[in-house]
Each structure stands twice: as structure tokens, then as C-alpha cells.
Amino acid sequence: MKAVLLLEDGTVFEGQAFGAQGSKCGEVVFNTSMTGYQEILTDPSYHEQIITMTYPLIGNYGTNPEDWESRKVFVSGFIVKENCDYPSNWRNGATLDAYLKKNSVVGLEGIDTRKLVRHIRNEGAMRGIISSDETNPKKLMAQLEAYPGLVGRDIVKKVTVRKPYAWTEGVIEVLSDTQTVPEPKHKVVALDFGMKRNILRLLVSHGCEVTAVPAKTSPEEILALKPDGVFLSNGPGDPAPVTYAAETVKELLGQVPIFGICLGHQILSLALGGSTYKLKFGHRGANHPVKNLKTGKIEITSQNHGFCVDLDSFEGKDVELTHLNLNDNTCEGIRSRKLKAFAVQYHPEASPGPHDSRYLFDDFIELMASK
Amino acid sequence: MTVEDVFELTKIDPWFLNNIQDIIALEKKLLGLKGKVPSSDMIAQAKEYGFSDKYLAGLCGMPEPEWRKHRQAHGVRAVYKMVDTCGAEFEAATPYLYSTFEDECEAAPTDRRKIVILGGGPNRIGQGIEFDYCCCHAAFALREIGIESIMVNCNPETVSTDYDTSDRLYFEPLTYEDVMSIVEKENPDGVIVQFGGQTPLKLAVPLEKAGVKIIGTSPDSIDRAENRERFNQVVKKLGLRQPESGTATSYEKTLKIARKLGFPLLIRPSFVLGGRAMDIVYDEDSLKACVDEAIEASGEHPILIDKFLNDATELDVDAISDGQRVIIGGIMEHIEEAGVHSGDSACSIPAVNIKKKVLDEIKRQTKQLALELDVRGLINIQFAVKDDVVYILEVNPRASRTVPFVSKAIGVPLAKLAAKIMAGMTLDELGFTKEIEPTHYAVKEAVFPFLKFPGTDALLGPEMLSTGEVMGISEDFGNAYAKAQMAVGNTLPVQGNVLFSIKDDDKARAVPLARKLNDLGFKVIATKGTCIEFIKHNIPSEFALKVYEGRPNIVDAIINGKIDLIINTTVGKQSIVDSFDIRRNAVDRQIPYVTTIRGAEAVVKAIESLKAQKIKVKPIQLYYKK
Numbered sequence: 002m003k004a005v006l007l008l009e010d011g012t013v014f015e016g017q018a019f020g021a022q023g024s025k026c027g028e029v030v031f032n033t034s035m036t037g038y039q040e041i042l043t044d045p046s047y048h049e050q051i052i053t054m055t056y057p058l059i060g061n062y063g064t065n066p067e068d069w070e071s072r073k074v075f076v077s078g079f080i081v082k083e084n085c086d087y088p089s090n091w092r093n094g095a096t097l098d099a100y101l102k103k104n105s106v107v108g109l110e111g112i113d114t115r116k117l118v119r120h121i122r123n124e125g126a127m128r129g130i131i132s133s134d135e136t137n138p139k140k141l142m143a144q145l146e147a148y149p150g151l152v153g154r155d156i157v158k159k160v161t162v163r164k165p166y167a168w169t170e171g172v173i174e175v176l177s178d179t180q181t182v183p184e185p186k187h188k189v190v191a192l193d194f195g196m197k198r199n200i201l202r203l204l205v206s207h208g209c210e211v212t213a214v215p216a217k218t219s220p221e222e223i224l225a226l227k228p229d230g231v232f233l234s235n236g237p238g239d240p241a242p243v244t245y246a247a248e249t250v251k252e253l254l255g256q257v258p259i260f261g262i263c264l265g266h267q268i269l270s271l272a273l274g275g276s277t278y279k280l281k282f283g284h285r286g287a288n289h290p291v292k293n294l295k296t297g298k299i300e301i302t303s304q305n306h307g308f309c310v311d312l313d314s315f316e317g318k319d320v321e322l323t324h325l326n327l328n329d330n331t332c333e334g335i336r337s338r339k340l341k342a343f344a345v346q347y348h349p350e351a352s353p354g355p356h357d358s359r360y361l362f363d364d365f366i367e368l369m370a371s372k
Numbered sequence: 373m374t375v376e377d378v379f380e381l382t383k384i385d386p387w388f389l390n391n392i393q394d395i396i397a398l399e400k401k402l403l404g405l406k407g408k409v410p411s412s413d414m415i416a417q418a419k420e421y422g423f424s425d426k427y428l429a430g431l432c433g434m435p436e437p438e439w440r441k442h443r444q445a446h447g448v449r450a451v452y453k454m455v456d457t458c459g460a461e462f463e464a465a466t467p468y469l470y471s472t473f474e475d476e477c478e479a480a481p482t483d484r485r486k487i488v489i490l491g492g493g494p495n496r497i498g499q500g501i502e503f504d505y506c507c508c509h510a511a512f513a514l515r516e517i518g519i520e521s522i523m524v525n526c527n528p529e530t531v532s533t534d535y536d537t538s539d540r541l542y543f544e545p546l547t548y549e550d551v552m553s554i555v556e557k558e559n560p561d562g563v564i565v566q567f568g569g570q571t572p573l574k575l576a577v578p579l580e581k582a583g584v585k586i587i588g589t590s591p592d593s594i595d596r597a598e599n600r601e602r603f604n605q606v607v608k609k610l611g612l613r614q615p616e617s618g619t620a621t622s623y624e625k626t627l628k629i630a631r632k633l634g635f636p637l638l639i640r641p642s643f644v645l646g647g648r649a650m651d652i653v654y655d656e657d658s659l660k661a662c663v664d665e666a667i668e669a670s671g672e673h674p675i676l677i678d679k680f681l682n683d684a685t686e687l688d689v690d691a692i693s694d695g696q697r698v699i700i701g702g703i704m705e706h707i708e709e710a711g712v713h714s715g716d717s718a719c720s721i722p723a724v725n726i727k728k729k730v731l732d733e734i735k736r737q738t739k740q741l742a743l744e745l746d747v748r749g750l751i752n753i754q755f756a757v758k759d760d761v762v763y764i765l766e767v768n769p770r771a772s773r774t775v776p777f778v779s780k781a782i783g784v785p786l787a788k789l790a791a792k793i794m795a796g797m798t799l800d801e802l803g804f805t806k807e808i809e810p811t812h813y814a815v816k817e818a819v820f821p822f823l824k825f826p827g828t829d830a831l832l833g834p835e836m837l838s839t840g841e842v843m844g845i846s847e848d849f850g851n852a853y854a855k856a857q858m859a860v861g862n863t864l865p866v867q868g869n870v871l872f873s874i875k876d877d878d879k880a881r882a883v884p885l886a887r888k889l890n891d892l893g894f895k896v897i898a899t900k901g902t903c904i905e906f907i908k909h910n911i912p913s914e915f916a917l918k919v920y921e922g923r924p925n926i927v928d929a930i931i932n933g934k935i936d937l938i939i940n941t942t943v944g945k946q947s948i949v950d951s952f953d954i955r956r957n958a959v960d961r962q963i964p965y966v967t968t969i970r971g972a973e974a975v976v977k978a979i980e981s982l983k984a985q986k987i988k989v990k991p992i993q994l995y996y997k998k
Contacts, residue, residue: 031459033458056459088387089390113474115453118459118461122461122463286461
């Protein structure tokens, strides 16, 4: 069966359908990870995005019940060069095709993904519609024109949780199927903007008792839980319109140690008086080099963000740049010593990606212990 | 049989097996068409799956060039993608491309004057890194004269496929299909086929037929040298001499030719590399097995039968020509006798044992052949000399594997000069108008991988075995040879025990060697027949048992570290089997050994030189200055 991708500039890619049938709009972006597609599909930060994988063979190891990074699949569409129909892996539970069908995600395969990626690279990330039930570009364009895109919209409210929840599972050793859960020493409240599970697991494995709360939880409610530290999670879309979160963090600053990742980093930056802007096509992959300015060491990092903190916006403020992206010299990490708050733009929890930056969780524990 | 069954048997991951099954399923579909031309979609799918034009053309009963046009008419064309190592995430400037059957083409040809250089493809024995050297030099030479160089090669371990060697690199196989696609995309001013060995040379005629401009020696000239019948006419026309020969496709026909020519004979398949399935046959009894093997290796082509010139000296000549003038690069005398593959034989520039008038005759014939074939660039000729008569064995109208060695020996970059000639320059313009006659000796020695392959025999023969080479250089031949031996890990002793086990034909020549080594203070140990021969000539010699004669025998002596040098020549299957343990133990224990009588003669000269003077080292540039 045919499927198409139509971009807002009128470019059409025609290939074969896989996964669920239907049409869906989203921002068309690409990810350069060779593996980790199931984590990517279930990462809430990808909400309202159509993901193109640059690696040409996807689905080789199937899908399984463990590699979920959240409660559901959040992407709007999934584009691969070649979807593998016969996965070969001992953890495999279902083919990628079956997984996408079950989770109602429209897939497109067999297009020149490199051409699409080059197009996005040159023209920037843009709105698009993926469809396997309508291939007429004119009709699709009409649907696409009604889609507002990500900029200026609060997507967090669509993916955050409704009620607070406690998380108790630690990091799972896949081969032995065991997890490390030490006796909790620190009470952490995590603002769930669309939080990846591996962050929760790492916090638990570092000795935290974790309560995750909805994005709109007030500072008073958070402080009432008597946390030793507050964690600001990753999440989808543009941070600027998520004003309530920045307001909450502003209140909390100075009262409790804060650690943020990805959108959490952007929200902390906004609370500290900084500003954010949209990158041309973002950073999505598992091999982005980041320099830790304190140690001088380079970390290979997992990344997923389309917006970025403006370094210049901190001028004259008590905020220190701690991490720098070596590909494009953008801000990857900040800290305020005085306010005991720090955050990184990239993903130390990996899933998928390298584990170079897990020390940041130790840093958070140390910060809480030092109060 | 199902994929599961194959997996159970092989434990090859089902992922691969399933992919292979997909390819086979498509092949069955194509075969099911029974020669009917496939639909556009099916052609596109077959190309995406990697089916070659050659195969698909065969299925449809079309010549490949016709199929190619047909396929293109269906809109199925190769496009080029850049190897940017970042999945297109960032804009890359490395002009490093590979083909695929996709949508967007990333190749960006320029309007500059440009030349395509075809490389040698995968390295294997007989087609080595020497061709990579030549291709690199060609690219550098073109850059020097302001022409864009476009390299085509598919070997990631070569220097010619480094991203900065050429102006643009197409990482593609050396086939008609792939080269044509590049030529269509780039529209170059010329294509060089001379530098990549036999692989690209074979493409010269089909490419030219398709309208590609082959620069340098013309494809017709190449064919005149490569095609046996046409070459025989050239030899006849010029009044030159080659060993008598014939071709055959069956044992019966071979036997007839054998009886006419007389033994020994050199039997070999045509169109194979590195002397595979090539053998020297001394009698009718061993002819059958050898012919069977050669016929199998030769496939549809006839096998070649040459009168073998027993005990002849082989010489390799590399020369360069611009069509007007021919300059000899170097004449290499092979240390080992004819019958040892030229790639395995050590050799020396200048020749050591050949008379001047014979060398002059070789030069004359080389020039004659180069001009007759209208060579533009390099030519390599293999000669054999027996009783001062010169025979032509083979002509290669291309850069040979000895070009790097000759260039280093004489201090002139022949491959670079040849590339510039192909681009239209003359030897006059290049300032290379006089043969360099070095006053020093440069010895090339082959490097063998025997140590890495336990159980293999270290005996040299017509099939090439070496995987590398070294060069020893000195004012004195013996010293240069000693250096070369040292470089291949065969460090020659200056004292100790030397073991001789010599075939009958070589015994007379072994006597003076044993005497010399005895005089130099070595203790001579020899197997029965050899020992008797030495004692007859009053050379003190200790008798040692062969392996099957009892114990302790020669192999025990080798194992016990009693032997410092082994000279062992053999003939005939039984003798080779009997002496296998000697050679193998020598290899395993890294004891210097020689398996040819001529090699032994050079070794004795080298030992003599080592005893007379210490090895001296000086920069190669100082040798050139004289």
C-alpha cells in the first residue's frame, strides 16, 4: 500500500505504508541514532513530531515490553528507509510494523530518507503530513494548512500526567533482569512535563524517593511534599509558552536544589531570566559531542531538542555556562551556584544513547546532601 | 528447506538468512519470466536488491550495453550518495561517493578538465598494493598539471581511496556497469585504465566501444598485447622469438601439442591472476591432473601450453613511451629461475649475470615492441634468456607491479610521468629522455605469509604466493641482497651449520657453493646423494638422514637448533612431499632457507659480502646523486 509525506513547502515523498493506517500532521524532524527506535517512539518529547530515521535499517531487533520510555507511543508518524519484517533478537516480542499498528502510528518506508534529511537540513524542520489513506497532495495540503505547528503552543499540557505518582523501579540490568534499588536517602519531586522513564529509574537507583507531579503543580503543593530536591523533566515543544512552569521554578529557586534535563533545562533558564529560540532543524541523535567546561572532558551525548537556550540572554546574570555543544557551540548546560540549580540540554539518562554523562545524577545527589 | 532449517544447520543469524531468501525469491521471479523483459518496477527492485546489469542482461538474452540502455529507458539509474559519516546531518565537503538506486543524486560534477583513474579493486595475491601506488601517483600528477582527478576504486584499505588523494572519489567496483555510470555522470576528458592492473585493463575495449575515451595506450593496442593470437602476429611481424606454444580445450588436444613441443611444458589457464592453477609438467604421467585443473580454472577459455625453457633466466623490463620515444625504466634480472612466478622471484637492478650484448638486444626489442604497440605510458615485458637467446614471455601494456620498485631504484617517478604522458605531455617536456643506469644495486625480495599459515609448503612455483615486497640497496650486489633478506626476516648467518639437500639437476651447481661456504668457515651437512657428490669433490661434508631414512634425521637437527641455513631444492611430487618437513620447520623456526639453486647462489654471494664488510646504511637520495 502506498503512503506519502507532504511537507508544508509542497515537497512530496511517496513510499510504502506500514504500521497503522491514517493521516497525521506534525513537525518533520530526523534522528541520527542507529538503534533505540522504541525508546524514541515512546519518548513524550517527540509529541506532534514525525520522525525520520537517518539509519537505513530500522526494526532489526523488533520491539519488546521493556524498552518503553513512557506509557504510550507519542510520535505523530515514523519514516524509515527500510522497515525490517523479520527481527532477530532474543528480546523481540513483536515486529515494528505490528507495534506501530497496535499503537496507531502511521509509518512510511522506502523513500529516499537521505534526500528528506538533506531537505530538512537545508530548509529547516517544517510541518508535514504523513498519510496512508489519502495520497492526493491537494487534499493533504488542506489538512496540513489547518495544523498550527509547534512554535508558541503549549504541548506539555497534552503529555503531562493528570495525577501525582510515586516511582519505585530502578535501572534494570537487561541480561540478568535485575535492578538496583538502594535505600532512599533523598526525597525528590519531579515535575513531569513528559518525563522519560529512565530518568525516574536513574533517580531511584541513586537513592531517591521519587514523586512525579503534573506540570501545573503549584510551588506550594511541591514544597508541601518537603522535597530535598526538585527535578525538572524533559518534554515536548516550545518552552516559551509553558509560562506556568517557569513561574513555579522561579518560586522554588533558592528554596530547594533543582536539576533539569532538556525542556527542564529550558524552563530553568527561563526562570533564571534567560530566553530560548528555535533551532533550524534541532539536535536529535545519540552521538553529539558536548564539552564539560569544568573538567574539559568531552561527553558523547544523546540529544533531542528543537529549541535552545540563548547564551547571550544570561549576560549580567548570575548564571554559569557549564556545557557546550561542539558541533554548533550552543548551550548544553547551565548552573547557578548561589541558587543550587543546574541543568543540561542533552539526555544523561540516554535511552537510547551513551552513558557518558550519568555523573550528573551523582552531582544532583551531592547538591541535595550539601544543603 | 526453510530459513529455520538453514539457521539450525549454520547458526547464521536469521536476519541475514531472511534477507538472502528475499533476494532468492526475487531471482526466482526474474527467472520465471523465462527471458521476457521485466517491468519497470521489477527492474527497479532488482537493481535495489543488487542484481548486476551483467546478470539481468543475461536473463533477457541481451548484450550488456543494450540492456543498459533498456534499463535507463525505464528510468532506472544509479545515483550517488556522499559518505559524510554523519547521516546527512551536517553539510560535508568530502567528495567521497557511492552509488545506489535511489531518488536524489548528490554528485556534483564540475566543468573543469578532468580524468578518471580506474583502480585495481580488492587486493589479492597477484593484484597488490603496487597498483594502489600507481593510481595515487597518477592522481598527484594530474593535480600537478591542473587536471581534476577522479578515482574509481572499491578498496577501503588503499591510499588511492583516501578522501584527499584525488579530487573526487567514487567508491565503486571496477565493472563495466559501474564505470559507465560514473562516466555518464562526470563526462570526463579521458579514462586511465593502465594503473590498476589487469582488472581495469580488461574494461578498455568494452568502454571504448561504448564511446568512452581511453587515454594512453589505445584499447586496440592493449588487445594486441593481451590477445594471444594477435600478439603472436606482432611477434612474427617484428621477427622476435617466443617459446613455442599452443592452446587447447581438452586433454587429448593438449597431449597432441605436448608430444609436438616436447617436455617440460608450462600449462596454465587463460585470464586468471597470479598464476593460479599454473604448473610446469615434466612428463606425460603428470600431464593429466594438471590439465584437468587448468581446464577447470580456465572456464570457457582455452588453456595455454608453452614450451618451458628449463633453467632460463627471466627478466622484467619496465619502460615508458610517449609514442615517439621509448625510455627504459629498468631491466630486472630475476634471481630465481624461470618457472618461479615473477611476483615471487627476487630480482636485481641492474642485471647481474646477463651479458651486455644480450641486455642491448632486450632494450632493442623493448623499444621495438613499445613503438609497434604505440604505447602511451608504461609497458612491462617479461623476457627469458637461455644460452644468450632472448625469448618474449609476456607483454603487459600497463603499469606493472614492479613500477614502484623500479621508480625507487632509479629515483624517477615513472607512474607520475606516465600519467602526464597520457594527459598529452611528451617525455621531452617531462625532461626524461635518457635511461638511468644506476651504479648501485637494488634488490627486490618477496615477502611470504607462510608463518601465518601453519602447514603450508614454502616451495616457490608458477603460482604467486607472496603478499609483499622489500628492497635492499647497496653498491655491491651481495650486500644489497643480504639487506633484502634481512628485511624479509631471513637474516643470513655468517657462521654455523649449513644443510644441503639438492635435486640431481642442481648438484653440479651446488658443489662450488658448498666449497665456498666451507671456505667461509661453515660446516656443511648434506643428505645422502648430495653428501656423496660433495665428498667426491673433496668438500668436507657431514651426512644426515632424510626423514624417511630413520632418526636422528635432518628435521631433528633443525628442531634441535643445529642448522643455521638450509638450501633445499626439489623436483617431482614425491621429493616435494619428502622434503616438506624441512621447509616447514625452517619457516616455523625462522631459520633462513632457500628453495632454488639460483637463490642459493645469491645467498652465498650475500654471505661472502657480509663477511667482508659490515652493512652500511645511507639515505636513498645519496644513491641517486651519483
